[in-house]
Each structure stands twice: as structure tokens, then as C-alpha cells.
Amino acid sequence: DVRSHASRASSSRESGSSVTSARVALAQEKAKLMAEKSSLKETLELEQEEIELQARIARDRLILKQKLREAEIRKVELETDILEEELKNVECGERSHHKSSRLETSAVHALPADPPKQGQSPAGDVLAVALAKQNELTQLLAESHERAVLPKRQLNVFDGSDLTVFRTFLTAFENLFEKACTSDSNKLAYLGQYTAGKARKLVDSCNHYDASAGYKKAKLLLKEEYGNELKIANSFLNILNDWPSIDYDNSDALGELSLFLTKCSNYMSNMSSLNHLNSPKEIMNIIMKLPYRLRERWRTCTYKTAEIASPVRSAGGSIPQYCTRLLNLTDQSSDQMVHSPQLPMLEAQRRDIKELHSQLGLVPVRV
Template sequence: MEEFEEGLKKYKDCHSDYLSQLPVNEHQPEIKRFKDKELSALGFRFQVHKWIATTEASLQDSMDESSLRSRSHKSRRSVNSMASSVKSALIQEKSKLASLLAQRALLEKQTEIAQQQAELKAKEGLLKLDGEIKVARAREKVFQEEVIPSTDKVLNLETPAFVPSHNVHQNKLNVTVPFLPMAPAPESFYQSQQQLAAAMMLPHAEVTKFCGDLLEYASFMLAFNDRFVPHTTSDSNRLYFLNQHLEGKPKSLIAECMSMNASEGYIEAKRLLDKVYGDPYKVSMAYIDKLTKWPQVRSDNSESLQEYALYLVKCNHTMQSLSNMQVLNDSPNLQMVISKLPVYIQNNWLDHVIKLRKQGVCECFTTLVEFVQNAAEAAMDPVFSREALGIVCVFSKAKANRGSSQTKQKSFAVTVQPSNSANQYTRKCQLCSGHHEFEECLQFLHRSVDERREFVKDNGLCFSCLGNNRTSKKCLNRRQCKTCNKRHPTTLHI
């Protein structure tokens, strides 16, 4: 048995060296084969030990009773000790056998998992090949419909075959080849070829993953239905791609659908998504909530005004399909939308509403969106916007004294610097020291007319233009009241 144990140990060492020389993808099958061999050897060793124990027991029973009685107490103890050692060896062999069986079961499970992963990878490769095959078939269909009919018209099937003739005097072979007229290809063929080439040149369209934003659900489903549904042949493929393009809560929502039947799982997944993220009331409230929490648009930030106008346009388009958003036509909601705009745009909106009412037109959310769009375009105009006209003119009078021989010269330099920020061209407010027009100051507008006039008087401001000129009679920049059309600021109208 010692030689057997030594041989088994050498076999294990040799197998380890052999396994290190194999590729990684062949390790699992080789390890399984080795475990089977090792299990067989250990089973053989177990049978040998069992046979030895049985033989010793039978020898012990067949001993002469007389010899047993004549033996001393010491010899009996040695026999019992030998039997106990054999029993302990059997127990050790049984434990090793149980451990090997457990390892074998674990290896079989790992092999099964590896096979499943390989099958999934093979399925993905088949899906990719199916897509390429469909593209190739589409191109083949185009050629069959356009190229083959045109070639039938070009070839003249009734033309007689050529007949070679030998000229004896010239000792030369003359061959008469019939002339085949070439008919022009149809215009539809060239158009289809151009469309096919343009489609092949387009970049691969990707669908952005949906993470649970109610405002993005409609556009996500539109892109998914256009990108995947027409190009897949089964609901199992559609369910797989749908699960791949979800993240977070939406992915957890349809997790149970992945274990269902393919068709039922796909239908149930779409139903759950439509119920949670496509409910018209929830979507409408999400739009209105975002509009309510929109930050105040500053008068010196034309980009934020443009962004606000684009979101209002989006809300207006969504209102056409969601009836719950018709509440934006209510006066309180219109006031909420207007309150986000700068003061000068609010005043212009008031003038616009008065003109509409005189024409018999009632203001609504659509007219407000069109007005804000026009205001944003005016604010972004590169020539006549407030930002474009807000330039700083610096007139400097310089005297040059460069030597006793040079005469004194007067020079007037005019530097025009387009401002890059609002702080360079807006006047500083006399009340809150902010960078905006004094008439647009919210603190000034929240006061009563008497308090406004008192503030103008105490600070020595002009009652005609609200400037720093104390003499309003000589003011050359008188403002016209939008209420009574007289020559004074609208904010000081009584």
C-alpha cells in the first residue's frame, strides 16, 4: 500500500504540470477527467483496506480457542489495538471519499454554469448574424427588383449567334460579333442605390437608457419602437433589448417579467412601464412641477431666458396630447409663468395683453409661449439686443509732454469695448446696489407710489428719468408713462 500511495502522489504531481501547459479554456474538462480517475483510485484503495480488515477478522475468529486461552492478557490487548487501528483507517477513507464526492458535485455545477454562459454568448453572436443576414437580404431584394429587370431589357435574346468564317487568302480568322445595344438603367434604380448608400453611411443610432424620468419616457419608447421593434423577429429579443436599455427602478420593475414566457413577459413589461411612467396625470404633474420650481430668470442672462422659452415650447407641445395640462391656461398659472421673467418683459407682456384684448382675443398659454419665444429671440439678437447695445464708451483727454522741443497736443481717444458680462453695461441700482435698471428693482416695485416718490426725493434722483440729475426740468431723457402717456416714469404714476 505504501508503493500505491507513492504512485498516486506522483500521478497528482504529473497532472499538475500537465494542467499548467494546457490553455485556460481546457482546464475544466481536464480537471473533471482527473477527478474521475482519482475517485476511482481512492475507491480501489478503500476496497483493499476493507479486504484486509475482513481477512484479519476472519483469521482472528478461526484461531484455536485453546491458543486464545493460553495467550496472555498482553497479546489480547495487541489484537484489540490492531482492530481499532483498522477501524480508524476505514473512517479516514470514508471521510476522504465523501470529500471527493462533494468536490465532484461542485465541479459539475461549475461546468454547467460555464456551459450556460457559453450558450448565452453564442445566442448573442447569432442575433448579430441574423441582423447582418437581414441587411444582406434587403440588398439582394433591391438588386432583384431593379437590376435583373433592366438587364432583361438590355439583352436582345432574338439576335442570332455569331458564326466564325475562315479567309483562305488572308490566312486569318474573322469572327463576326453581333452588336448588343445598351439600354439606359431606370431612374428608380439609381435612386434606390443612392438611398441604400446613404443608409449605409449613417452612423449607428443608439437609444439612451431610461432611468425613470417621467419627462423622458415618451421619447424613450418612441426611439425603442423605431430602433428595435421593426428589426426583431420575436418578443424574446424585444424583451432582452428592453431590459438592456433600462436602469435603476425601471429595470427592477420588470425584473420578474424576465422569468415569464417571452410573449407574455414582453407585454407585461410594457404594461408595467406604461402604468408607472406613462400615466398622463403623472406626466402632466411632472411638467407643471418642474415649471413651478424653475428659478427666476435674470434680466442680464439671455441664455437662461432662451432655455426657459424652450421648456415652455416643450410644455405647449405636450399640452396638445395631455388634456391634464390644460390647467396652464388658468390665470394663476399664467401669472406663475410670467413671474419667472425679468420685470421689463413682464411690462411688455402687459402691453401685449392689452392689445390682444382690444382685438377681442383672450390670452392663453399658447400666446404666452409665443411672446416668450419672441422675447428670447430679441434678447439673443447679435445686433440690437440689450447685451449687444450695452457698450462702454470711454472718452479720455490726454496731454503729451515728451520733451521741451515738442508742443502740447490735445488728443481725444474713443475706446468702444463690447461687454462680456452684464456687470459692464448695466447701471448699479440706487436701492439694492444690484446690477439692473432701477425701474426693474423688485424692492422698489414692492413699495407704494408715495414711498417710491419719497425715496426719489430723499436720494436726489430725477423725477423724469430716475437718474442722478437733480433738476428734472432740464432733463433730456424724460421717460413716457405707459399708463397715461405723460412724460414721467411709469413707476411714479399716481
């Protein structure tokens, strides 16, 4: 009996301990769920506040745009009213002037005076000024509308690594910012924003100047460093010297060379005749990039040019045209070989070269 009673007591204690453990686990789980619920509620509240804030910001922006638009309209209306008032004053002044002139004439019985010379009437001057202001206002409104409608123009950052693009960069910068900005400090800030590397350091070195003097000095330093004709020509020559040789049937490589030579030719049109891009040595270095058979064709072409006493520069200027013609010929010959697989490649090349000779008006050469 004693053992049975002890066993029942032990079993009762174990059962109570299990219930207590279960209650503790349930309490912990409940606390965890409540914490997650509270965290989720806070997250939802934050997201709701963020959505409301974004909506409020968007609404404020719309209201601001509307107010700016209304202010512009009021400004235009006010300027129009001022112009109309000036025109009325001019008309009243002219009428009173004519009336007083008639009264003075009838009072003194004087001889009629000489007719007023053109440009001497004060009323006419005021009218001309009013019309000029109105025309200027109309032009400003048209330019503002055009800037609002056209897409935003982009400008690449210039870091000084490629001198061949400096003039293009400077021209684009002047068109985009120099003509649009009235403040030299803004011009200098934009010039620093769209430069990098050494070019940016040159611009930043002018920040301690007055705004107008600093902007002019920064442009001068950039032109001296990157706009020198000989430096740009050397940059072109370095690119050409590193250009790989071209296979005869590689139309893509020939096309890239043709485009780059066209860029060189366009640049040379604004350079002095003493620039070494025009030298026969550099022209021959370019020709040596072409396949052997095309070098032979170029020699024939230069002989033809020499016969009509053309200057060396005309030969250099015709290199892009020659490469472009060769590119078109290569594409055409490849197309013919695709459609005529039974024709041997050597025979197709001979026929294409003869056709090129005929188009260029060259002396036939055996190939």
C-alpha cells in the same frame, strides 16, 4: 621568523577569502542576469504569441465576413434563379394554355368563349406572386444596404427620474428596436437593457411571461407608471416651480426658460384641454419668474389677447414665443450697449421696450 610566517599565513587566508567572496558575488550576479534574460525571453515570446493570436483573430473575422457576404450573394442569386424559373414556367404555361385552347376550339367547332375576366388566370396569379417576391427582395436588399451605410443610432437609458422624456424614449425605442426585431424575446431583452432603476424592475417583473405577452405587459406597465398625462404635467410644473427668477439682462437664463417652455408647449399640443398646465394660475407662476418690467409687458399682452376673445390656452401657448422675443431683444440691446458705451443703460432699456411694443403691436405704456 615565526611571527612573520604567521602573518603571511593570515594574509594568505584573507586573500583567499576575498577571492571566494568575489566569486560568489559574480556567480550570484550571473544567476540574476540569467534569470532576467530568461524572464525577458518568456515575455517576448508571450507578446509574440499575443500578436500572432490577434492577427489570427483579425484574419478569421475577415474570412467570416467574406463568407457571410458570399452567402448573401449566393442567396440572392438563388432567389433570382428561382424567380426566373417561375417566370419561365409561367410563360410556358401561358403558351401551352393558349395552344390547348386553340386545339380544343378547332376540334369541337364551338363558339368562342367569353374573354377571361381579370384576376382569374392561374398563370397571371403566379406571375403576380413572382413579381411581388422580387419587389420584396429588392426592398430588403435596399434596407440592408441602408442599415450598413448609416451610422449607428444611440438611445439613452431611461431610469424613470424624469417623466418628461418618457414619450421620447418610448418612440425612439419603437423605431430602433421594435421595428427591426422580429422576436418578442429580443424586444423584451433590449427594453430591459435600456432601462434602469424602477423602470428596469418593472420590465424584469415580466420575464416569467411568454415572450410576446411579457413584452406587451412590460410596455403597458411603463406607460401606466411614466406615461400618465397628469404625472407628466406635474413633473413639468415641479420643474417650473423650482425655476429661479430671472434678471432683466440675463439672456442665458431667459434662453433656457424659453427652450423649456417650448418643450412644454410642444407637449401640450398632444394633451387634453383639461390638463392643468393650461390653467391661468400656472401661467401666472411662469410669468412671475420673469423680471418685473417684463411682467408688466405680459399683462399688456394678455389684455391685447383678451380684446380679440382668444382662449386662455392661446395665451399659454404664446409664452414661449414671448420669451423668445425677449431673448432676442436682450441680445440685441446688449450688443447695442457694447457698441454705444456712451448711451445710459436705462435709456437703452426704455428704447428696447418701446421697440418690443412696436413689434408686438401693443398699446404704448410709459416706462
